Amino acid sequence: MKIKYLFAWGFILVGLCSANAQVLPLDPDVRTGKLPNGFTYYIRQNNEPKNRVVLYLANKVGSILETDEQQGLAHFMEHMSFNGTKNFPKNELVNYLQKTGVRFGADLNAYTGFDETVYQLPLPSDDPQVLRNGIQILRDWAAEATLETSEIDQERGVIIEEKRLGKGANQRIQEQILPVLLNNSRYAKRLPIGTDEVLLNFKPEAIRNYYRDWYRPNLQALIVVGDINVDEMEKVIRDKFSDLKNPADEKPRENYEVPLTGKNQFLVATDKEMTSTVAQLIIKHKAPELKTENDYRNLLIRSLFNQMLGNRYMELSRQANPPYVQGSAKIETLMGGLDSFSILVVAKPNELENGFKAVLREMCRVQQSGFSETELDRAKQGYLSSMEAAVKERDKTPSDAYVQEYLQHFLLETGAPGIDKEFELVSKIIPEITNEDINRICAEYISNINRDIIITAPEKDKSSLPDESTVLNWVNSVEKENFAAFKDDVSNLPLLASTPVPGKVVGKDVNSKLGITTLKLSNGAKVVLKKTDFRNNEILFKAYSEGGTSLYGDNDYETAHSAAGLIASGGLGNYNVTQLSKYLSGKQLSVAPFIGERTQGFYGSSSPKDLEMAFQLLYGYFTEPRKDAELVKGLLANAKNGLANREDDPSQVFNDTVSAVLNNYNIRRTGPSIEKVNQIDLDRALQIYKERFSNASNMIFTFVGSIDEAQIIPLLEKYIASLPSTGKVETARDLGIEIPKGKISKTVFKGKEQKSTVYLVYSGPFDYSHQNTLNMNALNESLQIRLNERLREEESGVYTPKIQIGVTKYPKSSFNLVISFGCAPENVDRLIVAAVEEIEKLRKLGPGQENVDKFKAEDSRMREMGLKTNGFWSGYLNEQMLSKEPLDQVFNYDAAMSKVTVRSIQELAAKYLTGENYIKLVLMPEK
Template sequence: MPLLLLAFTSGPSIAQDRPAQGTLRLTDTLPMDTSVRRGKLPNGFAYFIRHNKEPKDRVVMYLATKVGSILETDSELGLAHFLEHMQFNGTKHFPKNELVDYLQRAGVRFGSDLNAYTSFDETVYQLPIPSDDPELLKNGLQVLRDWAQDALLENEEIDKERGVVLNEMLGGRGAQQRMRDQYFPMILNQSRYAQRLPIGTKEIIESFDHETLRSFHRAWYRPNLQALIVVGDIDVIAMETQIKALFADLENPDDAPAREKYSIPLNGKNQFMAVTDPEMPQTVVQVIVKHPEEEVTTVADYRMQLAKALFNQMASARFAELIRQSDPPFIQGGGSIGGFLRGLDAFTMYLSAKPGEMRRGFEAVVTEFERIRRHGFTDTELERAKNNFLTSVESAYAERDKRKSESYVESYLNHFLEGENVLSNDDQYRLGRQLLGTVTLDDVNTLGKQYYTDSNRDILIMAPEKDKDSLPDESTVNGWLASIQKTEIAPYDDNMADAQLLETLPPAGSVVSKVDRPELGVTELTLSNGVKVVLKPTDFKNDEISITAFSPGGTALYNDSDFLSAAYAATVVGGSGLGPFDATQLTKYLSGRKVSVRPYVAERSEGFSASSGRKDLQTAFELIYGYFTVPRLDMDVFQGYMQRIKASLANRLDDPNAVFSDTINAVLYNNNIRRTSMTVEQADLVDPSRAFDIFKERFADASDFTVTIVGSFTEAEIMPLLLQYLGGLPSTYRVEEAPDLGIYPPEKGMQRTVHVGKEQKSSVRLYYFGDYNYSETENMQLDALESILNIKLIERLREAESGVYGVSANASYAKYPQHKYSFSIAYGTSPDKVEPLMASAIDEINKIKQHGPQQVDIDKFVSEQKRQLEVQLRENGFWLGHLSNSYQNNEDPAYILRYLDELNKVTAENVKTVANKYLVEDRLFRFVLMPETRDVP
């Protein structure tokens, strides 16, 4: 390897094989981020604390413990995960369900904010809370302290939680898990990991002794296996003082078992397995070549990680080209180099095969990687990949003072669990920039030869059971591989176009009206061609500009015979390239640019969404202008896309969930083509020429477009681009309005049960539909009803009756084309509990209808909304959606400024009123998915 002499813009340089004053060698250990305060208490408890101001007045706390399913004995299978559940069912300072109740009253949502996970090797708990309330912050730490060692594990609560975990297990059962049970021992080389899935076994969960769980807790929940990660808008020194005071008395048991580190040994064998299942809708093939894990501890290791990232990016681009062919060899295909599981890395190839074309797809994937192994990538491919990587590095660095606290947690977790050092924002930027320049084409091409080897290789085929007799055996697949080895494969031809996206631009438009909305920080412009522009400059991000646009119209303007062509119009055009570039050439043209533009045609509108950094904002506007004026239709891309669509739909109805979904839509919307899932036969109804014409029609007139732009720009900076690219768009000043298609559910509810599926599990969907009194106040009350019912249903169906793992209530309402609402409840359970749980759910609804909700549940909703809004008001995405939706619904966007006042209108009586108005028994639709057959006792 040649001598590397790199200079940072500031800081040390990098040299490879000779010392120099102030240099950082490739052999040096990666520096650890000094912005995080680290420590370890005498009992072994570790902590990581970092001040971070985004989001303001918020902190995220994580408790990590090196305890997972891998530590379980044969009589403890599933107990690490079960113990995770029990932490929410009673701790020393928060008995029974008081923890969830307390945090909900503080605005923390169970499941989305407050959560945890268990894996093979660790269990991690997360708690994001406000940091501007000292009492709440103190109690938040107490929650983590309780999780560390003070779970109560009461008999009654353990027995209640068995049903919850069994329902979680049941929900995961299906084709994927049934096949996984067969192939896991192979791909995990018969290691301990193959027998220690975190979910455990039904037999153990149903019957383990209470004391067994307590013993597991005592043995493994101990400070020398734990760490606390705290990142947010907090005083680091004060937080460290509190942690020391609160966690210092955690004790390690005298007879604590050793925490062994398990691995997956390489066996030096090539392995093969084909598994089938009647509910598997596609044939999927994976080729996994395992290698010893390469730890990232030195600067040289980090450089090699960059090379792997470039390899994966270039390989992905190759396969993106392959699927744009008129007759692509597979539905999806590709491969990459990455981590596998404890102690192993892997080179993985995969494909989803078209029906009857597994060999063709397999050979196409393997041939492409054989091409890479023999001939490598090209200089131009590497240059584009480096440009893309550099753009991402620079973008991340530009946002370093705007990074969300959550984004730091994963790296600190990884440091605690794996020992890898965490680079600071500055080091990540400097090392990324400087090492990138030293990665050569030979470095990247060598990876193909290093990882694509013929040892420790697993070939796994997963297919529909009806194809079982036609699947190849190991010798047949080995024959395919041998044939490819003997085949002459040409080098890759990097087809690039030397052109400009736009040849000419029209004269710029002008501003004909301007309205400032200082209360919103918004400026409303009308341009000379009728385009309306809503500007909201922000400082929420340093280099993020988001754009969305809409125009009334959409697929509703077209009859049913044209519907599918209209529905796929934007997909057809968006995948065809733009102007002088086909899709592949356009991707290459945009390499190194932080920009994305996507047109859409929805039911009642058309428009586009776009994003960019400041440097590439002009390119974004060029792309927007291009979709209006120089769209393309690439017949090869269209034909290939529709082939892949039809192939993916061929066995779709083998999936019970697809049958259930189709039944619901058929009942609710009388098989209307606009509300049904596409079939193979319907795919042929998409006419590419008609789709292209419809796209051009939808974007022929810009006069009724409203464009909303939010982000890091100034009005002065963006105005020339607005006038040139938006103000120059063609306008015919047509007047359009999406018609009411009259597609609504029946006025009277009904029940429908679908019997399909091999597993003894059921899904339930309850729906209410009808006319709606659309208003700010009514919307708020219905939102409150949704939130309150979510709380009550979890308390009843999950916590009290142990009948579900998850349950959700969802309210939605529409202003156009008519004021309508829908309210749904969804959960999965065992077949024998369908009717009693449905009765319980309806009983909870009736309680609210008869007595109104409890004030404590209203308070939880109000607290949650306030806390969410505090964060949302500092996010570009929130403002983009809020402003665009307000203008599309002809509503005053300043409503958001009154939102907190509107929350005061949420009362028990008002919620009771909307419950009685909309959750009407006569409008209730009950849909139940039951298995094909029940278990016979």
């Protein structure tokens, strides 16, 4: 488990500490304090989103503090906090919050790490009673969990099932690796999930002792960020938390670390279900602090180093015959007070030496000759651009981002200076950083002590894997090589080979109620603009027209399906993809073509400043695509290498079976294979790509965000109205791929772990309408709540059942409802019976009124927040136009929701969940 130090704006905070450097100040916009009992609080007013507040209770306690008899109880305690507190007995806490629109798991959640346990609670802040109760919940979590014996015993099964979900090849490999990686420290023996023996057999007093010992105010902090009054919130916190008491016989909170031994270690770990051979070289170091401006400077140097080194490996992967499936190297945080410089290679089958040496060579090239000035300038430009973009959004920064910053300040004592101070430091420091600074970091982190070499591989390849002396010989031979300096492949040509001939806007319609403007262009293209103020520096766009891969036969499907990605990988206009990525360095934009089953088009985003560049890319992908045969050869080779051992992974085999059965074994829906990759032809891909993007007259473009109409219309005329058009109208073809009718049951026997996966699928035709869709959503949530209660709480048989309902209008109106869960093999039949019983209850009686009310509260809150995001409006407008539904449907929400009742859901369930079309798919361990 890794913990990264993050500021609100996404930069990894790691660096070297200098005791004499100026200490980073705490963000002046957060109010912090400490009560006499040691309880810490952070409070910040923030209106993004409005009428919402995010509350976190952080505890500096985790699995590292467990005794041998308590292994797993820190995480168990986290679960028990939701299973009964003084003021919210048993499951009333979750029940109450769901009624306020807070979703369990998605909103209300918690996590347990080695050194911390953190609870999160987002709430509406415009309801004083809900906010008061929310503070009471946090107070109860801090000191008032009831820990009833019956609830503890009931939760054992849930925890065991959560643990079961993580079992498999990766978990078994991890058990072999961690003692080496963590130098046999306490961290290697205190995984938060714990041991089966303890979880099934511990006495209730053991977890009560853990709670009494460690959940105490001098190890706790409350973080509150949102649309609240800071003075009032501070008074509430002081009133509610001042009476918390530390235990009289307080145990010292020891800070554990992973010791550095000065030794080098080597390990080979294999497993029958591993699908690839991976080699890692990890050089461990004591993690630096982040408290001073000098620490921050070193953070920036490390970030630039990682960025430039990552770009080197990216270029290496674009060869016609790349030396590995995946390769990388970077400085990163480890755990237990350590960070590391680590290199990783996912090798081609039987080519570990070649791949490992290739990754080492690039590391040694940097050691010998460093980075070029152009590489450094681009990295600096990109970092500055990202920070400038963050500053422009400072008043739209979501509360969650601030919470994470203050959380790390409390847990790890990292600096949290705030965006303005950060921008000041970045603006000052970045221009001063030189390649000498980068070389210093490189020399410090790439050393020959505290180095682990770890190889993981399929068990069947065990006999061919190298021993330690062989790998050390590889390392020594590469280190003795002389490397030519890296050649930076850049271009100074114009991006586009030809200049667009502008068209015109020939029609305009304004819908003031929706706040959209629809433009008709001279080439027939249609543009929908929606200006918003949700973000200061964001424009989202999408373009689509009908057709897609549906217009091509099965013999062309693999090529058509891959065409957009393969052609985009060649670059556009005068630039190959490597030159293009460098040309775009520092730009806040993204543009990508796509060819789906029923549509083709583009999606992307841009800042207003870079909007013209985004238009140029869109125009270039449409009219000046390139093919790079050498690069594609490498991509396809790696795709085949990645599939070599796919049949050894139980989850992949089962997922392929699920897809095949649910799509009637149509060749377009069966799993990937080397044979399918061999069908892909680059020349045919380019031909299909050009066919799909030869006609803009049938294409609709949507732009949502911080749009300036005076700026965007000339760009539309120059780059969109100039696109070629034929006037031809195409429609997607119905491929006849449907979930098969009738009752089907199939069991896959794969895997050595005692774990199973279950899929139960109901499907059939559907009377598509806005009202029916909303009722289906209500049915989904009502069933989700009930199956959580039945399968998790009552049966103690699963961790989290999942219910997904899909409805489609085209090519045929249909629905599917999928219930899925993992469980013990011996419980499969019992839990399937329980799930089907709940379906039958829903059909005959409908959901409980309480569950319908919970759905309405949750959906209303989600919709209220969604309406204030560009992502919602971009998705909504495109979805409505694709499904040929009215754009003003969004205003009918309240009227439609008022018609969602227990009866309407029951009638829907009775009509569609008959069981006539019912598929049962089960993964069981090998016999």
